[in-house]
Structure formats: C-alpha cells, structure tokens
Amino acid sequence: MRLTAAESNTQVSDGLVSLENLLRFQWQIALGEKQMKQKEFLDLLKKYSGIVKLQDQYVYFDEKEIQNLLDKLQNPPEPDSHQLLQAALSEEYDGSSVKLTKQARQLIESLLAAGPVALPEGLQATLRPYQERGFSWAQIGFGSLLADDMGLGKTLQIITLLLKMKQERAFSQEKGLIIVPTTLLTNWFLELQKFAPDWQAHVYHGPGRSLLPLQEADLLITTYGVLRSEGATLQKHSWRIMVIDKAQNIKNPATAQTKAIKKIKAPIKIAMSGTPVENRLSEYWSIFDFTNRGYLGSLKKFKENLANPIEQDRDQESLDRFRKITEPFILRRVKTDKSIIKDLPEKIEKNEYCALTADQAALYQNVLNATLQAIP
DSSP states (O other), X not given: OEEEXXXXXXXXXXXXXXXXXXXXXXXXXXXXXXXXXXXXXXXXXXXXXXXXXXXXXXXXXXXXXXXXXXXXXXXXXXXXXXXXXXXXXXXXXXXXXXXXXXXXXXXXXXXXXXXXXOOOTTOOSXXXXXXXXXHHHHTTOSOEEEOOOTTSOHHHHHHHHHHHXXXXXXXXXXXXXXXXXXXXXXXXXXXXXXXXXXXXXXXXXXXXXXXXXXXXXXXXXXXXXXXXXXXXXXXXXXXXXXXXXXXXXXXXXXXXXXXXHXXXXXXXXEEEOSOSOSSOXXXXXXXXXXXXXXXXXXXXXHIIIIIHHHHTTOOHHHHHHHHHHHGGGEEOOOTTOHHHHTTSOOOOOOOOOOOOOHHHXXXXXXXXXXXXXXXX
C-alpha cells in the first residue's frame, strides 16, 4: 500500500505557510509497481488466492494481511499536518512508502528552496554570500533553527530578516520579541543601532522597566531571566516573530525557563545556537519543539521512534529519516566548510605587548621563586 501526495490549495501569507493546507493524501493499493483503486483490488480478491501471477510478477495473497489491509481501507488513518509534512519529506509513513505527485514534489521543493531575495532598504551592512543564503533561507516562514558556528554572523542575518519584515509592514500591529542572555543584551541593541539605525527597539530589563515604550517600538529585547519571571505579562501581547539567541538555554524541556519560553505565541519562531545538541538528541527536540511545536511529536514518542534507535542502537535507517524530516528547518554552517572559508576575510594576527609595573614584576618574581623552590 502506498500514499499518494497531491497538491492542494496552499495558503501563503506574508511568508507564512499553512501546513494544514499544504498537502492532501490519498490511500491507494499497490501490487508491485501497479497502483489500483479499491474496487479493482476487491475484484481481484474474488478471483485469486495464494500465489498468483499478475502482469509478469508473482504476488502472494495472504488472507491475514489482506484482512488487515481491508480494515485500513475501511478506516484509513488520518495523519495530521505534521505527519503529512514528514511523510512528504521522508517519502515514508508508518512503514508504507509514499509516492509524491509531480505537483506535490514541486511544491515541497519550491517552499524549501532558499532562492535569492532582495536585501531590505536601510541595511547598513554588506552581507557575505553565505549570510545572504542564510537570510534567504529564513524567508521560508517555517519555524527554523539557525545553527551557524559562532563568529559567522547569525545576529546580522536575523537583523536583515527583521528589517525585511519591517519594510513589508509586518510590525504595524504586532511586534517582534527577542530573548537573549543578559550578557548579550547590550550587544544586540548596539548591533541593531549599527546595522539598522531606523529600528525602534525597546530594551526591557533592569529596575523600573516598563512596557509602555513598546507602543512606539517595533521590537522588544529582553532576557531569559525577565521572561521567566514575567512570562504571564508578555504572553498577553501580540508578537509577529519571536527570536531566541543561545537557544541551548531551553535544551532542558522540564525547566521553568523552557516552559515559560514555549508559552509565548508567535507565528514565526527562530532559534539561534552554535551548539544545538551538546549531549543528547532530546536537547534538539526541546529546541525544535519551540520553533515547530508538535512537529516531532511528544518527547516520549521522539525517544522511542528516533532518539533511542539512533543513540543506543546506532540505527542508520532511523538516522536517515531524522535527517530528512529535520534538515529543511535547520541551517548549520561551520568555519571549515570550503564554501564558507572563501567568503571569510583573511585571518589577522597582531601581537600586543604590555609591560608589568614595578610592583607587578616584583610580585611575579616572588611567585616564580617560590614555585621553583617547591619543585623537587
């Protein structure tokens, strides 16, 4: 038995894709390479049993399997939108092969292809080719994980995306929300001022903080700590896009911080992390559950179906399927990639010498003498 995917009315609005309307599936019966309708198959059952020859190939009609097949035809499974997309990407569903129509295959390829996109006006930066590809990729509209190595300019790629959305008037009513560690709060604000000086960003942090300036701003930048304590307040606001930096901060799905982050609603969610998986695949599940909630199922099912077979059994088939269903939503580039190296500027090394003061030199000499005397 095979699934045939066919294109339906796909709704695309402001870069967002409605997965519920992306695909529709039809259950069909396949004998070898031949597909047939249910009535045609039932007619065959009346004529044959056991091993029979059909169109130059032998087919075994097992009564138990036939009855199971008939039961499925009477009450076919109804995969949800996440299962449909996984089936389209992996071309497999519940052990049965999936056959995509030409239109459906073209639809999937067009949605996941990161074609050239014009850079937004007002961007005060020159993007390197790989950064332009990252910006174009983020335009797809699905929840995504930008996992470039540290130093490859993830922040600039996201600022470019935000500026593009602003140019398209995406923030007329709803706002953008950026969650960062406290140590990166100033860095984000300064980079926004540097690369997108027309931005009106409000930093929500520190004593006496207020959300009133958000009425005039496009973006709210705050920290994991603030969101953890004021999650209920931030949940009441309408957010167009939510970006979290250093997404490994939500790698543990059981913490209050992770739960608070995932309660915030936004149609577009982007996670940034140079280390999306540090120890186990469940960490990736937790981040992915933020960007594409429900797509990988529950944590329990994910462990049973993918994580345990991959981590414990080293099952290659499970690993291949995991890659197929997740690759479109994660962009990972490392500095050692040949396509990245040629885009990077030459490494510059410069030595800076600093002389010790007299007091520092005396202290250093005392420590050095004491250490040498202690050595046998």
